[in-house]
Amino acid sequence: MANLKTAEKKTKAQSMGMHTETLTGKTQQKFFNPDEAENFFYWGTYDVDFNKRTDLDVKDLDCKQANGKIDELMSQGYGTIVIKNPQGKHSLGVGVLNKLNLIFEGSLGYFGVGSIDGPIVRVNGRVGWSCAENMMAGKVVIEKNAGSCFGAAIRGGDLICKGSVGARTGIDQKGGTIIIGGDAGAFTGFMMQRGRIVILGDVGINLGDSMYDGTIYVGGKIGSFGSDAVESPMTKDDIDWLKRKLKVAEIGENFDVSKMTKVVAGKKLWNYDALEPTEKKGAI
Amino acid sequence: MCGIAGLIHRGKSSNVGEELQHMLQALKHRGPDSTGYALYADNDGQNFILRFKVGENVGEGSTSVNEDESVYNERKKAVDKKLSELGALVVKEEKLTPYSYRYEIKFDKDLMDFSKTIESIQSVEILSIGKSLELIKDLGDATVVSERYGLSKVQGTHGIGHARMATESGVDIKSAHPFWGYPFADVSVVHNGQLTNYWNNRRVLENKGMRFMSECDSELIAVFLAERMRKGATLEEGMKESLTGLDGVFTYFVATKDSLGMAKDTMAAKPLVLYESDDLVAMGSEEIAIRSILPQEIDTYDPFDGEVKVWQT
Numbered sequence: 001m002a003n004l005k006t007a008e009k010k011t012k013a014q015s016m017g018m019h020t021e022t023l024t025g026k027t028q029q030k031f032f033n034p035d036e037a038e039n040f041f042y043w044g045t046y047d048v049d050f051n052k053r054t055d056l057d058v059k060d061l062d063c064k065q066a067n068g069k070i071d072e073l074m075s076q077g078y079g080t081i082v083i084k085n086p087q088g089k090h091s092l093g094v095g096v097l098n099k100l101n102l103i104f105e106g107s108l109g110y111f112g113v114g115s116i117d118g119p120i121v122r123v124n125g126r127v128g129w130s131c132a133e134n135m136m137a138g139k140v141v142i143e144k145n146a147g148s149c150f151g152a153a154i155r156g157g158d159l160i161c162k163g164s165v166g167a168r169t170g171i172d173q174k175g176g177t178i179i180i181g182g183d184a185g186a187f188t189g190f191m192m193q194r195g196r197i198v199i200l201g202d203v204g205i206n207l208g209d210s211m212y213d214g215t216i217y218v219g220g221k222i223g224s225f226g227s228d229a230v231e232s233p234m235t236k237d238d239i240d241w242l243k244r245k246l247k248v249a250e251i252g253e254n255f256d257v258s259k260m261t262k263v264v265a266g267k268k269l270w271n272y273d274a275l276e277p278t279e280k281k282g283a284i
Numbered sequence: 285m286c287g288i289a290g291l292i293h294r295g296k297s298s299n300v301g302e303e304l305q306h307m308l309q310a311l312k313h314r315g316p317d318s319t320g321y322a323l324y325a326d327n328d329g330q331n332f333i334l335r336f337k338v339g340e341n342v343g344e345g346s347t348s349v350n351e352d353e354s355v356y357n358e359r360k361k362a363v364d365k366k367l368s369e370l371g372a373l374v375v376k377e378e379k380l381t382p383y384s385y386r387y388e389i390k391f392d393k394d395l396m397d398f399s400k401t402i403e404s405i406q407s408v409e410i411l412s413i414g415k416s417l418e419l420i421k422d423l424g425d426a427t428v429v430s431e432r433y434g435l436s437k438v439q440g441t442h443g444i445g446h447a448r449m450a451t452e453s454g455v456d457i458k459s460a461h462p463f464w465g466y467p468f469a470d471v472s473v474v475h476n477g478q479l480t481n482y483w484n485n486r487r488v489l490e491n492k493g494m495r496f497m498s499e500c501d502s503e504l505i506a507v508f509l510a511e512r513m514r515k516g517a518t519l520e521e522g523m524k525e526s527l528t529g530l531d532g533v534f535t536y537f538v539a540t541k542d543s544l545g546m547a548k549d550t551m552a553a554k555p556l557v558l559y560e561s562d563d564l565v566a567m568g569s570e571e572i573a574i575r576s577i578l579p580q581e582i583d584t585y586d587p588f589d590g591e592v593k594v595w596q597t
Contacts, residue, residue, distance in 0.1 A: 086573070087575045087579060088570070088571035088572045088575040089572065090570075090572070106581050107571060107581070107584070109570060109571050109572055124586070125581060126571070126583070126584050128555075128557065128571055129555055145553065145581060145583075145584070145585040145586065147557065147586045148552060148555065148586060163585070164585065165586075166552060166586035166588070167551070167552035167553075167586075167588070167589055168552075183588075185552055185586070185588045185589055186550070186552055186588070186589035186590075187551070187552075194487075204552075204588060204589055205550070205589065233424065243422070275403065283333060
């Protein structure tokens with residue numbers, strides 16, 4: 001790593017792997033200065049103690065107030081937060097960027113726990129549309145059903161729904177794993193680009209429509225394949241991975257994963273391959 | 285985007301006016317322009333309830349105009365004259381706003397002829413006819429409309445409602461939901477979505493003698509179902525046909541005097557959350573609508589693409 005005190009600005013930033021080109025955007029110029037140490041850390045993250053536990057009743061709070069309280073509790077070091085009476089409110093638990101045990105005693109509305117990076121979340125209820133959208137890391141477990149666009153555009157982590165989910169599960173998925181204990185609706189894996197989706201039950205029409213890459217495993221009936229989605233043979237690696245993943249997810253005990261249908265992209269797109277950008281650099 | 289809500293009590297009556305008000309108020313952020321209710325009330329079933337308007341409440345983008353109350357009064361007199369000519373006996377009449385009325389009438393002839401005759405008067409629109417249907421719609425949120433029309437005390441078995449964000453047509457009563465399933469008594473529809481083959485369908489249905497009162501695409505659903513039912517289809521059959529007959533994205537509810545149904549398009553592009561128990565079905569565009577009347581922890585789910593369901597009282 002370059003010496004941060006003596007290197008040129010551009011070199012400093014590059015040495016930290018934060019970007020590899022000159023920043024020209026107004027927003028970047030305004031908010032990013034590689035001379036300022038705080039830019040090298042996630043803003044809004046906290047060191048928390050999992051053993052420090054508290055309850056938070058959000059019955060009379062709106063989502064902004066509730067999320068502000070969660071942030072405040074994390075800043076005080078609480079590592080296990082139990083949310084009481086979420087009552088289907090939207091956008092609860094979003095933007096948590098550090099390790100945290102977050103437990104919801106009830107159901108969430110739309111956009112619950114979106115854009116998270118690291119927490120372990122358990123929802124003892126149902127979630128509405130777009131749960132865990134843009135999730136980057138961590139684990140989210142939903143005990144009941146979920147709405148449409150479950151795990152839209154997730155980049156990483158494990159997202160588990162023990163019940164059934166609506167349409168467009170894993171739309172635009174870019175990484176991570178989505179596991180569904182029940183059935184899934186139409187357009188599951190729509191335009192997915194990477195990652196894995198596991199559905200133990202049936203799935204609706206247009207499965208994997210326009211998928212670029214990634215893998216979908218289905219335990220039950222498939223309504224129909226979408227454009228570009230094709231069946232692929234199950235391998236021993238697939239079976240081993242599925243067994244391990246389902247065990248960790250505490251779902252599908254005694255489920256015969258060897259009989260699942262594996263679905264992948266059947267079309268190679270122009271100028272697209274399955275390598276991560278960092279892997280490409282290594283290859284060069 | 286719009287918000288829709290509906291509920292049906294099975295085997296009993298409840299305060300559906302107040303319940304639907306809470307559900308729609310929780311969805312206000314989805315549609316602040318106008319609110320509509322179709323309540324199936326505990327009326328005695330002897331007379332028809334006729335709700336009609338003789339003028340508009342005009343908001344942004346409307347092609348209608350506000351007029352003087354004296355104009356409304358003249359139209360009301362014209363309605364009374366037509367009713368007399370049709371042989372309808374007015375048992376009770378209520379003036380609800382300067383531009384809307386609720387009549388109880390005795391009438392036993394063809395409702396289509398009846399409706400055509402009444403609506404031949406300029407700017408007069410029948411909002412609903414039925415033995416139990418009370419269809420109310422106006423500008424404002426759920427609470428404003430409920431208070432204006434005294435809906436919080438309405439007892440009944442079921443109802444559907446709509447919080448509208450105007451996108452396809454202006455802000456006025458004629459474009460507000462619910463839509464009456466002309467010419468069928470006690471049929472009403474609310475819709476969330478956009479229909480892309482509205483004009484094609486409208487031309488075909490108008491050639492078959494069906495009537496459209498607005499340019500709101502959602503009205504097509506009510507007319508489409510009414511036309512199928514006129515040919516002898518059941519409500520559920522008509523709803524299933526609508527999945528292929530209507531193009532676009534939609535979730536809609538339809539209610540009759542003793543049933544409530546929902547249909548979701550084949551792409552499941554519009555939201556719906558459903559709670560179902562032995563004595564109550566409640567559903568809405570968002571879970572918070574259901575939570576507004578059932579705050580305790582309950583099991584809810586999203587119906588799948590292309591799903592049609594009908595429940596009886």
